[in-house]
Amino acid sequence: MFGRKKRRLDPLIRQLMEWVGETNVLYRREDLVAYECDGFTLKKGEARAVVFPADTREVAAVVRLLHRENVPFIARGAGTGLSGGATPLGGEVIISLVKMKKLLRVDLDNRIAVVQPGFVNLKLTQSIADRGYYYAPDPSSQYACTIGGNVAENAGGAHCLKYGVTTNHILGAEVVLPDGEVIRIGDEGIPDMPGYDLLGLLTGSEGTLGIVTEITVRILKAPQGKQTLLAYFDDVEEASRAVSDIISAGILPAALEMMDRTAIEAVESANFPVGHPLDIEALLLVEVDGIEAGLKSQVEDITELCRRRNVREVKTARDEKEAAAWWANRKTGFGAMGAISPDYLVQDGVIPRSTLPEVLGKIREISRDTGLRIANIFHAGDGNLHPLILFDERKPGEKERALEAGSRCLKVCAEVGGTITGEHGVGIEKREEMRFVFTKEEIAAQIRLRDVFNPGNLLNPGKGFPQPGRCAEVKQEIKERRMAEG
Amino acid sequence: MTAMALNDLLPAERISRSESSNPLGNSGDWIAQPRTENEIADLLRHADEKGWKVTVTGGGSKRGYGGLRERYDMMLSLADLRGVVEHRRGDMTVTVRAGTPIRELADHLAEHGQRLPCDPRWPGTATIGGVVAANETGPRRLAFGAPRDFVLGLRVICPDGRILRTGGKVVKNVAGYDMNKLFVGSMGTLGVMSEITVKLRPLPPDQCLMYLTFPEGSEADIEPFLRLLRSSTLEPFALEVLNPVLAEKTAGVNRYTLAVAFEDRSEAVDDQVKWVRDHLPEGIGMEMRRGEEALRCWEAWAELGPRGPEVPDTDSPAAAAKIGLRSTETVSFIREATEKASDRGLEVFAHGGAGHGIARIWLRGTREAVLPYLAELRSVVEERRGFLVADHLPFEWRKRLDVWGNRTIPFGLMKRIKDSCDPNRTLNDQRFVGGI
Ligand SMILES: Cc1cc2nc3c(=O)[nH]c(=O)nc-3n(C[C@H](O)[C@H](O)[C@H](O)COP(=O)(O)OP(=O)(O)OC[C@H]3O[C@@H](n4cnc5c(N)ncnc54)[C@H](O)[C@@H]3O)c2cc1C
Numbered sequence: 065m066f067g068r069k070k071r072r073l074d075p076l077i078r079q080l081m082e083w084v085g086e087t088n089v090l091y092r093r094e095d096l097v098a099y100e101c102d103g104f105t106l107k108k109g110e111a112r113a114v115v116f117p118a119d120t121r122e123v124a125a126v127v128r129l130l131h132r133e134n135v136p137f138i139a140r141g142a143g144t145g146l147s148g149g150a151t152p153l154g155g156e157v158i159i160s161l162v163k164m165k166k167l168l169r170v171d172l173d174n175r176i177a178v179v180q181p182g183f184v185n186l187k188l189t190q191s192i193a194d195r196g197y198y199y200a201p202d203p204s205s206q207y208a209c210t211i212g213g214n215v216a217e218n219a220g221g222a223h224c225l226k227y228g229v230t231t232n233h234i235l236g237a238e239v240v241l242p243d244g245e246v247i248r249i250g251d252e253g254i255p256d257m258p259g260y261d262l263l264g265l266l267t268g269s270e271g272t273l274g275i276v277t278e279i280t281v282r283i284l285k286a287p288q289g290k291q292t293l294l295a296y297f298d299d300v301e302e303a304s305r306a307v308s309d310i311i312s313a314g315i316l317p318a319a320l321e322m323m324d325r326t327a328i329e330a331v332e333s334a335n336f337p338v339g340h341p342l343d344i345e346a347l348l349l350v351e352v353d354g355i356e357a358g359l360k361s362q363v364e365d366i367t368e369l370c371r372r373r374n375v376r377e378v379k380t381a382r383d384e385k386e387a388a389a390w391w392a393n394r395k396t397g398f399g400a401m402g403a404i405s406p407d408y409l410v411q412d413g414v415i416p417r418s419t420l421p422e423v424l425g426k427i428r429e430i431s432r433d434t435g436l437r438i439a440n441i442f443h444a445g446d447g448n449l450h451p452l453i454l455f456d457e458r459k460p461g462e463k464e465r466a467l468e469a470g471s472r473c474l475k476v477c478a479e480v481g482g483t484i485t486g487e488h489g490v491g492i493e494k495r496e497e498m499r500f501v502f503t504k505e506e507i508a509a510q511i512r513l514r515d516v517f518n519p520g521n522l523l524n525p526g527k528g529f530p531q532p533g534r535c536a537e538v539k540q541e542i543k544e545r546r547m548a549e550g
Numbered sequence: 551m552t553a554m555a556l557n558d559l560l561p562a563e564r565i566s567r568s569e570s571s572n573p574l575g576n577s578g579d580w581i582a583q584p585r586t587e588n589e590i591a592d593l594l595r596h597a598d599e600k601g602w603k604v605t606v607t608g609g610g611s612k613r614g615y616g617g618l619r620e621r622y623d624m625m626l627s628l629a630d631l632r633g634v635v636e637h638r639r640g641d642m643t644v645t646v647r648a649g650t651p652i653r654e655l656a657d658h659l660a661e662h663g664q665r666l667p668c669d670p671r672w673p674g675t676a677t678i679g680g681v682v683a684a685n686e687t688g689p690r691r692l693a694f695g696a697p698r699d700f701v702l703g704l705r706v707i708c709p710d711g712r713i714l715r716t717g718g719k720v721v722k723n724v725a726g727y728d729m730n731k732l733f734v735g736s737m738g739t740l741g742v743m744s745e746i747t748v749k750l751r752p753l754p755p756d757q758c759l760m761y762l763t764f765p766e767g768s769e770a771d772i773e774p775f776l777r778l779l780r781s782s783t784l785e786p787f788a789l790e791v792l793n794p795v796l797a798e799k800t801a802g803v804n805r806y807t808l809a810v811a812f813e814d815r816s817e818a819v820d821d822q823v824k825w826v827r828d829h830l831p832e833g834i835g836m837e838m839r840r841g842e843e844a845l846r847c848w849e850a851w852a853e854l855g856p857r858g859p860e861v862p863d864t865d866s867p868a869a870a871a872k873i874g875l876r877s878t879e880t881v882s883f884i885r886e887a888t889e890k891a892s893d894r895g896l897e898v899f900a901h902g903g904a905g906h907g908i909a910r911i912w913l914r915g916t917r918e919a920v921l922p923y924l925a926e927l928r929s930v931v932e933e934r935r936g937f938l939v940a941d942h943l944p945f946e947w948r949k950r951l952d953v954w955g956n957r958t959i960p961f962g963l964m965k966r967i968k969d970s971c972d973p974n975r976t977l978n979d980q981r982f983v984g985g986i
Binding site: 171172173174175196217218220224228229231232241247248249251252253254255256257258259260261262264265267268269273285286287288308311312314315316354355356357358360361362414415416417418443446447448481482483484485486487488489490494498501502503505506507509510512513514515516517528529 | 718
């Protein structure tokens with residue numbers, strides 16, 4: 065029976081098996097279900113197969129095969145992406161990098177580490193923490209997401225305010241181009257190698273320019289000291305102003321996070337409650353780090369700035385354990401929405417920090433208009449909002465309303481001079497919203513760049529850019545607005 | 551190319567004919583000084599259609615940096631495209647015109663307690679556009695990062711006259727490709743940047759610069775001390791190794807010297823200074839500049855080395871190079887560069903970042919002496935998988951030594967990028983790696 069089945073096998077699957085081994089190819093319908101979407105679950109598609117290469121050579125061989133056969137393909141890490149970047153639209157072969165998960169080399173003195181793309185973000189810090197080092201970009205999904213996926217999305221995290229996002233920590237990569245050619249950029253982690261900044265272009269390209277098969281990252285020495293503060297506010301606007309005050313005072317916290325009342329209700333009902341009062345309107349979670357001797361006065365200054373904004377209470381974590389509990393409460397914030405709503409949609413707009421009060425007000429209006437609750441948990445110091453739109457997919461029309469609310473939130477961000485995504489990427493989800501921030505010409509210029517790397521558009525097709533012919537009116541409106549702005 | 555054609559595009563007083571040639575090359579038969587983006591667009595479109603070659607310049611400090619053409623049809627000078635467009639103080643971002651000199655911008659920002667996280671050479675001459683185009687950094691790169699890290703958005707004029715925006719004005723942005731990275735460090739070969747939006751940092755509450763001088767015979771102590779420092783939790787802003795002649799100029803001592811800088815609140819600066827004192831091997835000299843004094847040192851530092859606009863002395867002109875290495879190889883490289891120079895009867899000034907791996911050297915001499923020296927150093931560096939880019943050489947010399955080096959890089963892809971952005975090779979033709 066096995067033999068019969070094999071004979072009927074799609075010849076492409078058979079060829080893939082020849083390269084990566086029979087057990088490293090999934091192709092049965094039931095096996096493909098797990099790959100029909102990523103963390104953005106509102107759109108699903110069916111892949112043709114999933115392959116698990118063991119090394120760069122296998123990735124390149126698979127890519128060459130698919131390129132020759134003109135079959136579209138997608139790289140996939142842990143599938144935690146929140147914009148549908150790793151979701152098949154239909155018929156793609158998924159190249160999963162999860163079996164390429166080795167830490168290849170650590171060079172503490174030069175502060176670099178070399179990893180395979182499937183290596184999980186948090187594992188890097190765990191592997192070097194005993195020697196006092198860490199890897200700075202810390203997306204909340206860091207216990208699961210891969211560094212390859214981080215590079216593709218240019219992932220951020222709570223500590224990016226001071227330390228920068230993924231692109232600031234990537235020093236080199238080995239990349240399989242969409243025709244199977246293997247290139248190396250930034251060998252040995254040496255910066256400024258002559259030539260165009262290919263590494264910078266690849267980072268954040270959402271897996272559409274090449275498949276990253278090895279990554280050299282910068283690691284940092286863990287800071288000497290760290291202080292974590294919680295500030296509870298009775299007024300969202302006052303909390304927002306405190307954020308601007310802290311930054312304007314010349315303090316650069318390692319992290320400056322905010323949660324609003326709905327978000328606090330969720331995290332306190334979920335798995336990691338820490339006893340935040342439920343009747344406050346907003347809280348700030350602030351961390352300062354660096355040379356121990358300089359921290360005390362920073363904590364005092366922040367406390368004073370919050371007082372001036374009528375904070376109800378400010379407290380400093382007694383010890384690392386308490387700080388860790390506050391962070392666990394924050395970092396599991398998205399998932400916590402499950403405790404108060406059957407479904408939720410995360411958005412990811414960025415605004416100039418100073419417009420925070422205005423934008424939060426507009427998001428409240430959108431919530432009222434659409435009749436959906438919206439919780440806000442976000443990187444306030446960066447102005448990176450994460451409105452979490454709560455809905456119930458079983459109720460007819462709610463999913464559509466949630467999508468509409470999300471898009472409207474992004475529109476507000478674009479209108480105040482911000483952008484539609486700060487770390488989650490465009491993927492499938494925000495393709496049309498690209499028009500909120502870029503003109504047709506600017507989008508065309510980006511597509512031309514894609515064509516340089518990915519001329520046949522076989523690698524992750526249909527992602528990142530508006531689909532031709534859709535939303536003609538929106539297109540026109542945005543174009544006119546841009547023209548008027550000059 | 552005729553004045554007539556240009557006269558339709560710019561008022562006569564902003565076009566001039568230039569007959570004189572400059573030993574650094576990269577001259578233009580005509581010099582155009584546009585004041586607006588639209589003027590640049592018109593000039594470029596016209597040039598692109600007519601097949602003219604255009605070079606772009608800001609303050610001219612990098613005139614000796616790359617380029618295999620002595621003359622272009624037109625030199626597009628952005629010196630008149632200057633000033634702050636929008637400083638969003640509370641957001642710690644600024645949008646500035648590309649021709650603004652670094653110092654002008656720094657002075658403006660300092661009034662508001664802020665700064666550009668960048669300490670490039672010749673801030674009075676170098677413009678933000680040039681610094682970004684060359685991805686130029688100084689010793690404090692260790693804490694500041696590079697232009698590629700702080701540029702948030704650009705307005706760019708393409709060779710065909712299209713005006714594009716890349717990135718945005720907010721500090722985090724992953725909408726579309728990071729198109730800024732096309733232009734940062736691409737030496738003006740893909741488009742002309744007219745406006746640049748950057749992320750700012752607060753001015754430090756306090757700062758200090760320590761010169762640690764290692765007496766002759768104790769050079770071997772430098773590396774272990776550095777290793778100790780690098781593995782500590784200190785947060786140096788600079789960790790530069792200086793060779794003796796450079797140390798003489800900056801610290802007044804003719805010895806291998808380490809320049810260590812800290813910027814933070816006073817208590818934290820004190821604490822780090824104390825650490826250094828406590829851990830310094832015996833016999834090592836220490837001098838400290840604090841606050842304003844440290845600032846002055848950095849200002850003087852930025853004026854060292856040869857710069858473009860000065861017409862070089864033709865018998866023994868200046869040459870300079872930027873070297874990239876692993877940080878742990880910096881000390882040995884600086885020593886090797888110094889010794890190899892003296893073997894050849896040359897005097898080289900050299901410093902290198904023992905925390906970021908970028909080193910710089912400069913010297914004067916005849917072509918016969920300097921080029922073989924640079925070639926020898928390059929082979930040493932490339933063997934260690936680093937690079938040496940000769941970022942200041944007279945034009946004639948550049949024809950004899952490939953400025954960009956011999957490292958294999960994914961050149962095919964780079965060439966395709968150039969072809970896609972500038973198919974007629976209008977902009978800064980042959981200014982960049984591999985003749986791009
Ligand atoms: C609960 C939760 C919290 C999150 N918090 C954050 C956060 O704080 N900050 C943040 O930035 N993101 C966050 N995310 C989003 C997500 O975790 C990141 O985008 C992450 O970088 C994705 O990694 P991944 O391995 O899961 O990639 P995947 O989802 O598998 O893939 C993402 C994209 O990368 C491409 N890709 C994957 N691997 C490669 C490779 N080797 N080469 C080329 N392309 C590749 C894929 O094709 C796809 O387009 C969160 C997600 C969840 C579910």
